[in-house]
Amino acid sequence: MSRKVFSFVTLVLVAALLVVSCGGPAPTEAPTEEPEEAPPEAPAAPGGELEIFSWWTAGGEAEGLEAMLEIFQGQYPDVEIINATVAGGAGVDARAVLATRMQGGDPPGSFQVHAGHELIDTYVVADQMEPVTFLYEEEGWLDVYPPDLIDILSYEGDVWSVPVNIHRANVLWYNTAVFEENGLEPPGTMEEFFEVAEALEAVGVIPLSLGESWTEVHLFETVLLGTLGPDAYAGLWTGATDWGSAEVKEALDNFDRTLDYVNEDYAALSWDQATQLVIDGTAAMNIMGDWAEGYFKAQGWTPGVEFGWAPSPGSGGSFDALSDSFGLPKGAPNRDAVVAWLKVCGSKEGQDAFNPIKGSIPAHTGADRSLYDEYLQSALDDFAQDAIVPSLMHGAAASPSWQQDVIDAVGLFVGSRDVDAFQDALSAAAGM
Amino acid sequence: MHITRDRLLAMLLISPSVLAIGIFVYGFIGWTARASVSAWQGLLPDYTFVGLDNFVNLFRNPRFQIDMRNTGIFTALFLVACLVIGLLLAVLLDRRPRGEGLFRNIYLFPMAISFIVTGVVWRWLLNPATSVERLSGFNLLFHQAGLDFLISKWYTHPRLGIAAIVIPATWQMSGFTMALYLAGLRSIPEPLREAARVDGAGEWLTYRYIVMPLLKPVTLSAVIILGHTSLKIFDLVMAITQEGGQGFSADVPAMNMWYTTFRALRFGQGAAIAIIILVTVAILIVPYLIHTFRTEVEQ
Amino acid sequence: MKRRITRSVLHLLLAGAAVFYLMPIYVLLTTSFKSFQEVNLATMWALPSGIHLDNFVVAFEKLSPNLSNSLSLTVAATVLSAILGSLNGYVLSKWKFRGADLLFTALLFGMFIPYQSILIPLVRFMQTIGLYGKLWGLVLTHVIYGIPMTTLIFRNYYATIPNEMVEAAHIDGADLLGIYRYVMLPLAIPSFVVVMIWQFTSIWNEFLFAVTLTSPRYWPVTVALQNLAGSQIVEWNVQMAGAFLAALPTLLVYIFLGRFFLRGLMAGALKG
Numbered sequence A: 001m002s003r004k005v006f007s008f009v010t011l012v013l014v015a016a017l018l019v020v021s022c023g024g025p026a027p028t029e030a031p032t033e034e035p036e037e038a039p040p041e042a043p044a045a046p047g048g049e050l051e052i053f054s055w056w057t058a059g060g061e062a063e064g065l066e067a068m069l070e071i072f073q074g075q076y077p078d079v080e081i082i083n084a085t086v087a088g089g090a091g092v093d094a095r096a097v098l099a100t101r102m103q104g105g106d107p108p109g110s111f112q113v114h115a116g117h118e119l120i121d122t123y124v125v126a127d128q129m130e131p132v133t134f135l136y137e138e139e140g141w142l143d144v145y146p147p148d149l150i151d152i153l154s155y156e157g158d159v160w161s162v163p164v165n166i167h168r169a170n171v172l173w174y175n176t177a178v179f180e181e182n183g184l185e186p187p188g189t190m191e192e193f194f195e196v197a198e199a200l201e202a203v204g205v206i207p208l209s210l211g212e213s214w215t216e217v218h219l220f221e222t223v224l225l226g227t228l229g230p231d232a233y234a235g236l237w238t239g240a241t242d243w244g245s246a247e248v249k250e251a252l253d254n255f256d257r258t259l260d261y262v263n264e265d266y267a268a269l270s271w272d273q274a275t276q277l278v279i280d281g282t283a284a285m286n287i288m289g290d291w292a293e294g295y296f297k298a299q300g301w302t303p304g305v306e307f308g309w310a311p312s313p314g315s316g317g318s319f320d321a322l323s324d325s326f327g328l329p330k331g332a333p334n335r336d337a338v339v340a341w342l343k344v345c346g347s348k349e350g351q352d353a354f355n356p357i358k359g360s361i362p363a364h365t366g367a368d369r370s371l372y373d374e375y376l377q378s379a380l381d382d383f384a385q386d387a388i389v390p391s392l393m394h395g396a397a398a399s400p401s402w403q404q405d406v407i408d409a410v411g412l413f414v415g416s417r418d419v420d421a422f423q424d425a426l427s428a429a430a431g432m
Numbered sequence B: 001m002h003i004t005r006d007r008l009l010a011m012l013l014i015s016p017s018v019l020a021i022g023i024f025v026y027g028f029i030g031w032t033a034r035a036s037v038s039a040w041q042g043l044l045p046d047y048t049f050v051g052l053d054n055f056v057n058l059f060r061n062p063r064f065q066i067d068m069r070n071t072g073i074f075t076a077l078f079l080v081a082c083l084v085i086g087l088l089l090a091v092l093l094d095r096r097p098r099g100e101g102l103f104r105n106i107y108l109f110p111m112a113i114s115f116i117v118t119g120v121v122w123r124w125l126l127n128p129a130t131s132v133e134r135l136s137g138f139n140l141l142f143h144q145a146g147l148d149f150l151i152s153k154w155y156t157h158p159r160l161g162i163a164a165i166v167i168p169a170t171w172q173m174s175g176f177t178m179a180l181y182l183a184g185l186r187s188i189p190e191p192l193r194e195a196a197r198v199d200g201a202g203e204w205l206t207y208r209y210i211v212m213p214l215l216k217p218v219t220l221s222a223v224i225i226l227g228h229t230s231l232k233i234f235d236l237v238m239a240i241t242q243e244g245g246q247g248f249s250a251d252v253p254a255m256n257m258w259y260t261t262f263r264a265l266r267f268g269q270g271a272a273i274a275i276i277i278l279v280t281v282a283i284l285i286v287p288y289l290i291h292t293f294r295t296e297v298e299q
Numbered sequence C: 001m002k003r004r005i006t007r008s009v010l011h012l013l014l015a016g017a018a019v020f021y022l023m024p025i026y027v028l029l030t031t032s033f034k035s036f037q038e039v040n041l042a043t044m045w046a047l048p049s050g051i052h053l054d055n056f057v058v059a060f061e062k063l064s065p066n067l068s069n070s071l072s073l074t075v076a077a078t079v080l081s082a083i084l085g086s087l088n089g090y091v092l093s094k095w096k097f098r099g100a101d102l103l104f105t106a107l108l109f110g111m112f113i114p115y116q117s118i119l120i121p122l123v124r125f126m127q128t129i130g131l132y133g134k135l136w137g138l139v140l141t142h143v144i145y146g147i148p149m150t151t152l153i154f155r156n157y158y159a160t161i162p163n164e165m166v167e168a169a170h171i172d173g174a175d176l177l178g179i180y181r182y183v184m185l186p187l188a189i190p191s192f193v194v195v196m197i198w199q200f201t202s203i204w205n206e207f208l209f210a211v212t213l214t215s216p217r218y219w220p221v222t223v224a225l226q227n228l229a230g231s232q233i234v235e236w237n238v239q240m241a242g243a244f245l246a247a248l249p250t251l252l253v254y255i256f257l258g259r260f261f262l263r264g265l266m267a268g269a270l271k272g
Helices: A001-019 A059-075 A089-101 A119-122 A134-138 A148-155 A178-182 A190-202 A213-238 A247-263 A273-282 A291-299 A335-346 A348-358 A374-385 A400-416 A420-431 B002-035 B053-060 B063-093 B101-113 B115-125 B137-144 B161-188 B192-200 B205-213 B216-231 B235-241 B252-260 B268-298 C002-032 C054-094 C098-111 C113-130 C135-159 C161-169 C174-189 C189-205 C208-213 C221-229 C238-268
Strands: A049-054 A078-087 A110-114 A171-175 A206-209 A282-287 A307-311 A318-322 A324-326 A387-390
Touching: A049 A059, A049 A089, A049 A335, A059 A190, A059 A291, A059 A335, A059 A348, A078 A348, A089 A110, A089 A213, A089 B252, A089 C113, A110 A119, A110 C113, A119 A400, A119 C054, A134 A335, A134 B101, A171 A178, A171 A273, A171 A400, A178 A307, A178 C098, A190 A206, A190 A213, A190 A247, A190 A282, A190 B192, A206 A273, A213 A247, A213 A273, A213 A282, A213 A387, A213 A400, A247 A400, A247 A420, A273 A282, A273 A291, A307 A374, A318 A374, A324 B115, A324 C098, A324 C113, A335 A348, A335 B002, A348 B053, A374 B268, A400 A420, A400 B063, A400 B216, B002 B137, B002 B268, B002 C054, B002 C161, B002 C174, B053 B268, B063 B101, B063 B161, B063 B216, B063 B252, B063 C002, B101 B161, B101 C002, B101 C189, B101 C238, B115 B137, B115 B161, B115 B235, B115 C002, B115 C189, B115 C238, B161 B216, B161 C002, B205 B216, B216 B268, B235 C221, B252 B268, B252 C113, B268 C098, B268 C113, C002 C054, C054 C098, C054 C135, C054 C174, C054 C189, C054 C221, C054 C238, C098 C135, C113 C135, C113 C208, C135 C189, C135 C208, C161 C174, C208 C221, C221 C238
Parallel strands: A049 A078, A049 A110, A206 A282, A318 A387
Antiparallel strands: A110 A324, A171 A282, A171 A307
């Protein structure tokens, strides 16, 4: 009897161990595009699976991505697309998952990554990406993307990702009705901004709406840009500008003063809830990237009618850029499909399909203007003539490590409001 | 013969677990410890030995200092709240009121729910807006009840923000504490309480001199379980604040570790934070384990 | 009369406490029945204008693959860790060999460690054995980290079973496994219930391991839910409906099996 029990128990344990180490339950249906169809011809077209990793989970972003995927699927019907997304504000969770996979040698086919140092200081430096310079040469993109942008995308002579879109971070959005009622004009300089803010406070309107953590850093970088101007701002990230200088101190003082004019519960609001305050009329202005335009439109507002925009105070003539891009990991499964995908991403068709829906402008200068709304057209104009500088909060200007230090410094500052300590922390973060 | 074979079998049966814990607990802790004294930053492992630099930097880091203070405040408040409320509810339920089972279930069920589920709700309830047009959550209730003096900034309060987090934490764990105390109370032999009553002791005295001393082991268990939970709190703070409130008013080490490791990709420093959390927990747990071990050996 | 007043006060206090405990669920449920336009921080306490069941339908559609992941994960891990715990607890309480107590203490320590302190090596280990991103990696993780707690519960429970019973069975000719099958197992039902409720709840609700170790197609419902809430523009009414659906299984377990949990506690399962 006991022998039987013994064998039974052992069997259960062994079975459990075996089952645990081999296969598993049937994977749940991953959200995919249309199922693959057997092509009648084109044996050279890539087949197999293509995993696209992004944090575009909702609204215009997800739809824009689908539009691009449709173009891709139309050209390569044999490929099964796996649209793998991870949500979480500005992609933090997605990056955690991605970092873990890349470390473990299990890269997706291609992944969304902010163009610039976010990519370069992580995966390029770790030798986990293939340069895509060859694609730029083949497709002629070196001629149709702005040189400033290509600089942001480059490192040690090679280009490392294909930008799908360009977003502008230094935009001041405002409620036109509130401004009209109070006879106010959108401010051009920091001084004008403070005047307008005072006037708004006097009538009980919150001058500037703000949200949690990353939106604070976002605001901070626009104040830096508005006070220092594009060259000095860009120099902050290359070591050319001294973080301990008097100009930087002036910018920090401006930021300090700006914080006097925001809603007091900002720590509890997500970025869209802050933008919502402008729609409600509770707040008059909101400094946010141009994805806010998508939010205004989703609430039924029309650009130029209920809401207006201007460059954030002091930053006229500068375009604080960030870009979502896709790269080519080393050892990517199904490399041919990935390269094909990158071609779609970088092409005029792909970008013109994605951007109008997403609410951004294409990197490709040959874009069809008629597809874009009033705001986006003005952004296209600005992009063509303004000085382009990299955004900190959105991964272009500095490595994630440096970025985290700035985030921490800003986080501490909004609590302590100690400008000197803030400046010290920022200098230390820059290694000065 | 039989005995020896059984002893061998006993050791065999337990060996997979021992092996697993050996690797997954002790082995991994060792690995993390090694990473914590390394210069590892970025995706490529870098085990260059830097001694205690990571730790020193952490203790000098203003954000981490706030984290440690927050942990201290949180743990103290959380323990007191759970023990007091748990005991109170247990005492009340011990009087066998009508609907005892229903009440018990109501107090216990928060334990069954994850903070990912209730996190958003708690964020709304603890909404920090204090100006009248923007009130929500508890502040709104207070205002409607005419209790305006209770309106507060909750988890964005500069120094006490972390105390607001104690509320949902207590909501979740006080029922468990109550269950422990209730079990303890029920296990006190009725004859003992009868004897006290016969001797003329009132309810209050009975509780004070007979019941409470007998509940000490329960309190100890509760302190251990609640204590170590509070030291490593993560889900709750993540779900409510996402980045630690205003000026890191509600930031905790576990969350700091998450961002340090996965956003800034500073594996060495992240590992150091993990080790610090571990040591704090160990200071609480190890004496308890030694005490348990010794009492076992005596038996 | 005095007794009547005291009883009323007692019930009043208990009811007041109950209101506090139920408040978050009230908000959760009322929001989950509201339409998207109605969801507003300013009106969060208001009752919904109607019952919008389609929120639940939409939430269920979005979450059903994850709900099923959670179910597979939790059932597998709960059963396996209960079996392991019951065997370990048995060995450590009735068959003490030299160093058994030390071993148990060392095992117990694993229950208290913060999971952050083993997260990175765990991930790398899973990648090495090829289980990273897969549900079975998470099952293995929960089984192993569940060992200390389940062993503790069983061991404490078995300790209350008199050694005389074991010896009597021994004299009757049963060996280690026979005693397990014929003496311990039948008596251990209460502690099995406690362990399985505990493990089911912990594993179903767990987030840190879930978000770190699985890839999107294997996400348990906690991660998927957090994903819903973390999107750019959140439909809170759907998210709350989803949250309720995610909480339902563990809620049901507590509603129907809560009394056994309490009985198990009283039977000394969680002593000391």
